[in-house]
Amino acid sequence: MPQITYREAVRHALAEELTRDPNVVVMGEEVGQFQGAYKVTQGLLEKFGPLRVADTPISEAGFIGMGIGASMLGVRPVMELMFWSFYSVAFDQILNNAANVRYMSGGQINCPIVIRGPANGGTNVGATHSHTPENILAAHPGVKVIVPSTAYDAKGLLKSAIRDNDPVFFLENTLLYGEKGEVPEEEYLIPLGQADVKREGKDLTIVTYGRPVIQSLAVAELLAKEHDISVEIVDLRTIRPLDIDTVLASVRKTHRVLIVEEQKPFCGVGAQLTYMIQAEAFDELDAPISRLCTIDAPAIYSPPVEAEQLPNPQRILKAALALLD
Amino acid sequence: MSKKPSATIDQKPAAPVPYGQAPVNASLTAEQKIELYRQMVRIRRFEERSHRAYTGKNAAGGANIGGFLHLYNGQEAIAVGCCSLMGKHDHVITAYRDHGHAIAVGMDTKALMAELYGKITGCSKGKGGSMHFFSPERNYWGGHGIVGGQIPLGVGLAYGVKYKGHKGSAMAFMGDGAVNQGAVHEAYNLAALWNLPCVFVIENNGYSMGTSQARSSAGELAKRAEGYGIAWAACDGHDVYEVRATMDKYLTIAREECKPAVVEIETYRYRGHSVADPDNTYRTKAEIEDYRRTKDPIQVFQAILLAEGVLTEASAEKIDEAAVAEAEAAAEFADASPYPTAEDIQKDVYWESDNPDQRTSQGRLFFN
Numbered sequence: 273m274p275q276i277t278y279r280e281a282v283r284h285a286l287a288e289e290l291t292r293d294p295n296v297v298v299m300g301e302e303v304g305q306f307q308g309a310y311k312v313t314q315g316l317l318e319k320f321g322p323l324r325v326a327d328t329p330i331s332e333a334g335f336i337g338m339g340i341g342a343s344m345l346g347v348r349p350v351m352e353l354m355f356w357s358f359y360s361v362a363f364d365q366i367l368n369n370a371a372n373v374r375y376m377s378g379g380q381i382n383c384p385i386v387i388r389g390p391a392n393g394g395t396n397v398g399a400t401h402s403h404t405p406e407n408i409l410a411a412h413p414g415v416k417v418i419v420p421s422t423a424y425d426a427k428g429l430l431k432s433a434i435r436d437n438d439p440v441f442f443l444e445n446t447l448l449y450g451e452k453g454e455v456p457e458e459e460y461l462i463p464l465g466q467a468d469v470k471r472e473g474k475d476l477t478i479v480t481y482g483r484p485v486i487q488s489l490a491v492a493e494l495l496a497k498e499h500d501i502s503v504e505i506v507d508l509r510t511i512r513p514l515d516i517d518t519v520l521a522s523v524r525k526t527h528r529v530l531i532v533e534e535q536k537p538f539c540g541v542g543a544q545l546t547y548m549i550q551a552e553a554f555d556e557l558d559a560p561i562s563r564l565c566t567i568d569a570p571a572i573y574s575p576p577v578e579a580e581q582l583p584n585p586q587r588i589l590k591a592a593l594a595l596l597d
Numbered sequence: 598m599s600k601k602p603s604a605t606i607d608q609k610p611a612a613p614v615p616y617g618q619a620p621v622n623a624s625l626t627a628e629q630k631i632e633l634y635r636q637m638v639r640i641r642r643f644e645e646r647s648h649r650a651y652t653g654k655n656a657a658g659g660a661n662i663g664g665f666l667h668l669y670n671g672q673e674a675i676a677v678g679c680c681s682l683m684g685k686h687d688h689v690i691t692a693y694r695d696h697g698h699a700i701a702v703g704m705d706t707k708a709l710m711a712e713l714y715g716k717i718t719g720c721s722k723g724k725g726g727s728m729h730f731f732s733p734e735r736n737y738w739g740g741h742g743i744v745g746g747q748i749p750l751g752v753g754l755a756y757g758v759k760y761k762g763h764k765g766s767a768m769a770f771m772g773d774g775a776v777n778q779g780a781v782h783e784a785y786n787l788a789a790l791w792n793l794p795c796v797f798v799i800e801n802n803g804y805s806m807g808t809s810q811a812r813s814s815a816g817e818l819a820k821r822a823e824g825y826g827i828a829w830a831a832c833d834g835h836d837v838y839e840v841r842a843t844m845d846k847y848l849t850i851a852r853e854e855c856k857p858a859v860v861e862i863e864t865y866r867y868r869g870h871s872v873a874d875p876d877n878t879y880r881t882k883a884e885i886e887d888y889r890r891t892k893d894p895i896q897v898f899q900a901i902l903l904a905e906g907v908l909t910e911a912s913a914e915k916i917d918e919a920a921v922a923e924a925e926a927a928a929e930f931a932d933a934s935p936y937p938t939a940e941d942i943q944k945d946v947y948w949e950s951d952n953p954d955q956r957t958s959q960g961r962l963f964f965n
Contacts, residue, residue, distance in 0.1 A: 297760070329783075334784050337784070338750075341749065341767075344754070344757070345688075346761075347757050364743055365749060369746060375945050377729070377731035378719070437948035465962075466959045
């Protein structure tokens, strides 16, 4: 199976869907002539032309709203946010209009839009460019939220997202764009809302998504080698809809849960997971659920310290060992 | 509205105003003219009836209508004039003062009143309320609650029309307060930059909620379009002929040349910003009365049609009586209709959850 980068996987998904469906358009800041701020859309303008791959001005509220309006008429816009951090500028469009229009119209209007872009810390760009809003987005009924961790998942999930009839928010990670993974040449789709057990284990379940999946896999390897501890890793892949069944099945197997998320702790995805696990599998737990988040402050700039603020292998290892102590 | 308008109007036109001779109006049949008049009267009577329902009590002693109610009284010539120009690929979107446009595009007043009452028979199944009327089958895309938030969507409708290769347009309505919202200016820029067939309509009733234009907006409102290289015009919204003549020009340009425009239409609202507005802090009763006497769009048009010999006072009275009866029937229908049930709360949230046999995703969509 060929190895391609996460970035290429997203690009291939876009290219395949642009080819498949003439209603699909790609729009965003610097997606065309500039070849993408993170080169995700490199080559798409040349291949598909300016009507299908369109550069927008720096007007997130304007162009995201325009995409939502177009989607109501049956266009399928895939809008790039250069950083998901800029969602706050378009909050009204994303979470008042896209999330609510189907409901407020009594089911008469659909909004088949995809908004995608990176949402991560760890690149020393300070608090304004390091937001991870998956919890805030997923708190709105009507939307779907995806946070893929591998090239394979990114491609299969993005293709499903573009074919979905509800608004889908797709959160990538600039620190994963260069990571390679096996991706088949033949077409495939991954259903939204299906978690993936990235590693089987019996002593401890780590529930995670996004970049911490990659870090957790490395920690699991270390724990197996040096501590003879068998860790199961559940990658949620989609935050909403949520595959809680796969999480609960793992809890029933290992009886210990560590949630790792690149989120601030307050009202984060892990808070919802913790509630659901205790509500539905309380008797299966041999220890309180443990949770490792980004340290609760705005993203610090200082490069070595930002690495400490985020989940990282050292912090994950410490939290895992503490839970098994 | 007086049943004898000729007695209460100060400046009754002696002859049809020139706008009546504009081709888009001169080509109207007598029936079509009467239909324009009838629609304005139907909107007025619907709003008056909904106001009565809002302030009255239902049989159980509770409120018939909850939340906000933003009435269109006084502005009827705009929605009727603009929507009367719609063709197959022309679309409309507006803000929360949306009843007039809904009636003008042909929505059933029973379904509208039932929506106000929060009933399952409402146009949005009781899920949207006064501010959220929609009828995509009539190219009516709402009904939006946040000032200016609908304008980027309007540009998106225009983009969709153009992308699909249709010869059409989008009319994006807003109030005078919305021109100070950033999203509106982002939308102007996009529409101009991408040559989108969007006609932005500013319904300038003089007040953004309780703040007058002089206290809220610098400069001339429509003229802000110049900064974007967008054509603009201002017209009087009390004369439906003038509204039609002005809008026809810019809609034609939008359809034929794919160019946006900003049209500011001067108007006035008789009721408060919403019914909750006591309406005694920022304008005088005399000002409201003056508009009612001299510029009421229904009386102005009635006088024109009487002068044209298209309408008689007797036929005007019949139209009015029918509109009163229609509004009353709508209220009776709304009153008699059932509310949605608790089971309906989670319907219409996702396309997928409403179409479970076609669902491709897995996992939980709802978290109760």
